[in-house]
Amino acid sequence: MGKIExxxxxxxxxxxxxxxxxxxxxxxTLSDQLDQxxxxxxxxLLHQKDSYERNTSRQFEIRQQSxxxxxxxxxxxxxxxxxxxxxxxxxxxxxxxxxEEFIQLIQHVIGKVDASRAFTLQLGANSKDKVSQEAVEGFxxxxxxxxxxxxxxxxxxxxxxxxxxxxxxxxxxxxxxxxIPQLLIELEHELKA
Numbered sequence: 001m002g003k004i005e006x007x008x009x010x011x012x013x014x015x016x017x018x019x020x021x022x023x024x025x026x027x028x029t030l031s032d033q034l035d036q037x038x039x040x041x042x043x044x045l046l047h048q049k050d051s052y053e054r055n056t057s058r059q060f061e062i063r064q065q066s067x068x069x070x071x072x073x074x075x076x077x078x079x080x081x082x083x084x085x086x087x088x089x090x091x092x093x094x095x096x097x098x099x100e101e102f103i104q105l106i107q108h109v110i111g112k113v114d115a116s117r118a119f120t121l122q123l124g125a126n127s128k129d130k131v132s133q134e135a136v137e138g139f140x141x142x143x144x145x146x147x148x149x150x151x152x153x154x155x156x157x158x159x160x161x162x163x164x165x166x167x168x169x170x171x172x173x174x175x176x177x178x179x180i181p182q183l184l185i186e187l188e189h190e191l192k193a
Contacts, residue, residue, distance in 0.1 A: 080184055087183050091172040095126055095157035102130040106139070109161055109168050115143050119163035122149040124156030124171050 097105075106121065113119050121139070123131060136148050153160065158172040169175070 079188075083184055083187050084180055087176060087180055087187075088173070091157055091176045092126075094172045094176075095130075097130075099130045099132070099135070102127065103135050105170070106131070106159060106161075109159075109170055110139075110143060110146070112168060113161060113163045115145060117163065118145045118147065119143075119161060120147045120149055122160045122162070123152050124158045124160075125152040125154050126157040127159065127172075128152050 110119075110121075139146055139148065153171060156171045156173055158170045158175070160171060161168040
């Protein structure tokens, strides 16, 4: 029986040694795999952190630029609003011209139409007092084809001459409104200079 026990012990020792070697080998493999996994995880975490910081930084820059643009646009709109108000205040001042100058302006514009054909003069309500009945009679004598409308254009200064469906609009408020974009550009250039 001694040999069987020795053989058993030898087999058990070999199995145990082989098992322990395999366990140690497997533990070493698992340890290496765990270290590799930790390294990959650390790299991914670092990459995600960098990516998050870049995205956050980019979003911050975009938002900052957006706010700067919004502020600039609001300032520009406010400045243009103020300039438009200032420009629109010009129309009443234009209407302060002397009646003689106003009549000369009407005669100048009549020079642009074919006075041998019918045309109409209509005054703005704010300028009606600039043209006396005597001046109207003078126009009619000089331009027999001209009709002066009794009805004025409400809340407007200046006049409108119409011929064959074409209007020569010298209503000061309309002329000023038409010139606003050009005047805004010129005023902004002068303010920057």
